[in-house]
Amino acid sequence: MLFPTLTFGWFFLAVFLATWSLQRSNEWRKILLLAASWVFYGAWDWRFVALLILSGILNWGAARLILASGDNERARKAWLILGIVLNLLILGFFKYYGFFMEQVSATLHAIGWERDLYIMEVILPVGVSFFTFQGMSYVIDVFRRQTAPASLLDMTLLMSFFPHLVAGPIVRASHLIPQFKEAPRITRGMAAMGVLLIVWGLFKKSVVASELAINFVDPVFFDPSAHSPTDLTFAAYGYAVQIYCDFSAYSDMAIGLAALLGYRFPHNFNQPYRARSLQDFWRRWHIxxxxxxxxxxxxxxxxxxxxxxxxxxxxxxTMLLGGLWHGASWNFVIWGALHGGVLAIERLWREFKPKTWPALPAFLGIIITFHIVLLGWIFFRSHTFADAMAFLGGLGGSAESALLTPLMLGLIVFGMALHALPPRAIQNVAIKVRAMPGVLVGLGIGVLILIIDSMRPEGVAPFIYYQF
Amino acid sequence: MSDPDKHSDTTGEADNAREEVAQTEPARAPLPDVEGLAHTMSPVDLPEPDQPLPNPLAWTFTVIATAGIFLALFNSGSIRSWSYELKPSPVSEHVVSASEGWFNVTSSAGLEVPVDAMRGWWKGVQNARFPGQDPTPQTETGPEAEAPEPVQ
Incomplete structure (x- = not known):
């Protein structure tokens, strides 16, 4: 069930009406949200709902055992390690089993052991990386005594809550559990921001990201050797815009949907391509x-x-493992190594730069940082290392472009120009919108969705981060 | 809830972790937002209005209901397309028949004209080419582009 679909629209409408009609009992409201979240997740594959429940119980249980150990630090640490190991086993099995077995098989072949290994086909549950990380953070926070323990209902809802279940934001227990404990309330400001974020996300995903992906970026990355240097260059910029508009759209919609249900999710993106350093980038991207x-x-x-x-x-x-978090692929390792390496260089530069040397001008910092990120995206997007090298090898020089149309160029420029907007542009609009009559706002939202729907391509591709 | 004393026993550990974060990230990103909105916990946290805005839930219902009715009137084609994607069943047959009936009502009243005009304009934008460019470039799309789920 994808956000920008009518199926999800009906689902959300039903959940919205049902939850707000249960205002008198917060516990029943949460039970309903939990059941709705399982229906949402089960729409992909019902079998993995059991995994989600199991994972919730596991993390709740580990946290309870840590608490039950009182001041016995040894026991507390043992339960913490067990909790983390079990989480990593779940993640490792579903995410890395295939890659690991392929590497073992290749190694055995290389040393002359020619028998084929039986490699089980493992289906990757959608969002497993997100809910596993969420569960682990709860156990660690309880161990560190940074968060109060949650009830089983709150813990399973924290991990299963459908707006952020499959692609984040990774909402910490310390942020959401206190909200679950009280009956949610909504303000007109929250609602205005909620609908604006949903419409804005819908536009970024359905129009900008989808149009760029289908008609430009995917064809070029599919076979870089068949495309001109101009197409390759702009496809790299196009992918930078596509992944930003795709992923930030999911976060915007998740934050907006949660707001309409009365919950506040944290920031996840803050104009990342205007970062002046890679450290700054990571404070703005997938925060x-x-x-x-x-x-x-x-x-x-x-x-x-x-x-x-x-x-x-x-x-x-950290960055290498961050790369591997995205999946078992050498390209993700290279992506992580690039980011980790440059972060380390930036740190060393800050330590050892002669004090008399002038600081890098801000615009130069932004351009350099963006192009390092862009280089990383080429590895991130390419299927194999060879594809990435073919892509990089094809850059440079100029030739006529076959795929770069005025629309594609316009979308790339638009996606970059978003980073020059005032950071609080949507909030400023919401401040005005919340004071308007509801009918007028509803009509405006209806017109905007109508425009978006008439611009978007047929069908809806899953969000990029669903695969992680 | 846990025993508050236990929390106080280990606040030092928590403080150490926070201190470590502060040491690791010594300077906050130079955000251009000097009024603090980007530092709020959530993007949906807006400053309190001067005058309290009444009936937030009723207002939200009104917004959603109005937008829903507007779209049902002016975009019934999307509801019909969505109904075609449903798995065949006795229920979906009724849904298809109802959505087709509704589409016929709205289109005969001319309510599909704005969205059709918008689609036509957008098609023109999509088909625009730079001078001298092949009007129909070949796009070999690969697995990602073939993957979109055919849902509305």
């Missing part, structure tokens, strides 16, 4: 994942507490 990696991985690896060498190693390892 919930980058802060997760920082708080639970980077700091656990030593962070900045043990000198510069250890810090650089921690940065590199």
């Amino acid at each position: 919930s994942l980058s802060s997760w990696l920082r708080d639970y991985l980077y700091i656990s690896l030593g962070g900045s507490r043990h000198g510069l060498t250890r810090l650089c190693l921690a940065l590199g390892t």
Whole structure:
């Protein structure tokens, strides 16, 4: 069930009406939301609803055992490790089993052991990376005594809540559980922001990202050798715009849908391509994942507490694992290594840059950072390392473009220009909208959705981050 | 809830973690938003209005209902297309028949004209080419582009 579909529209309308009609009982409201979330998830594959429930119970149980251990630090740590290991086993099995077995098979062949291994076909449950990370953060936060323990209902709802279930934002227990504990309330500002974010996300996904993907980026990345350097160059920029509009659209819609149900999700994107450094980029791109990696991985690896060498190693390892989080592929490893490497270089530069040297002008920082990110996206998007190298090898020089139409160019420029808008543009619109009569706002929203629907291509491609 | 004393026993550990975050990220990103909106917990947190805005839930219902009715009137073609994608069953037969009936009512009243005009204009934008460019470029799309789920 994809957000920009009528099926989801009917589903959400039913959930919206049912939940607000249960205002008197917050517990029943949460039970209804939980059941709705399982229906939403079961629309892909009912079998994995059991996995979702199991994962919720597992993390709730691990947190309870940590609490039950009282001040016995050894026992607390043992339960924490068990909880993390079980989470990683779930993630590892579904996400990396196939890759691992292929590598084992290739290695055995290389050393002359020619028998074919039986490799089971494992279906990747949608959103497994997101809900596993969410569960792990809860267990770790309880261990660190940074969050209060949640009831089983709240914990399973935290992990299953349908707006963020399959592609984030990764909402921490400390952010959402307190909201679950109280009956939600909605303000006209929340509702105005909610509908605006949904419509804005619908536009970015259905028009900008889909149009670019279908008519430009996918054909070029499918066979880079068949396309001119101009097409390759613009396809790289096109993919940067596509992935931003696709992923941020999901986050916007998730935040908007949650707001209409009375819940507040955190920021997940903040004009990432106007970042002046890669460190700045990671404060603006997929903020919930980058802060997760920082708080639970980077700091656990030593962070900045043990000198510069250890810090650089921690940065590199964190980004490498961040790359692998996206999937078992050497291209994701390269993507992570590139980001980790440049983050380490930036850190070293800050440490050792002579004080008399002037700081890099802001515009130059933005251009350099964006192009490092762009290089990473080529590996991220390409199916294989060879494809990425073919793509990079084809860049440079000029030739006529076969695929770059005025519309494609316009969409790329539009996607980049979004980063020059005032950061609070939508909030400013919402402040005006919330004071308008509801009928007028409804008509405006109806007109905007009508325009978007008449512009979007037939059908709806899944969001890019559904595969992670 | 856990024992608050246990929390206070280990606040030092939590503080250390927070301190570590602060040390790791010594300077916040230079956000251009100086009034603080980008630093709020959620994008839906707006400043309080000068005058309280009444009946938020009723207002939200009105917005959604009006938009829904507007779209049902002016975009019934999408409802019909959606109904065609349903798995065949006795229920879906009724849905298809109802959506076709509704589409006939709205289109005979001319309510599909705006969306058709918009689609025609957008088609023109899609088909526009730079001077000298092949009007119908070949697009070998590959698996991603073939994948879109055919739903409305």
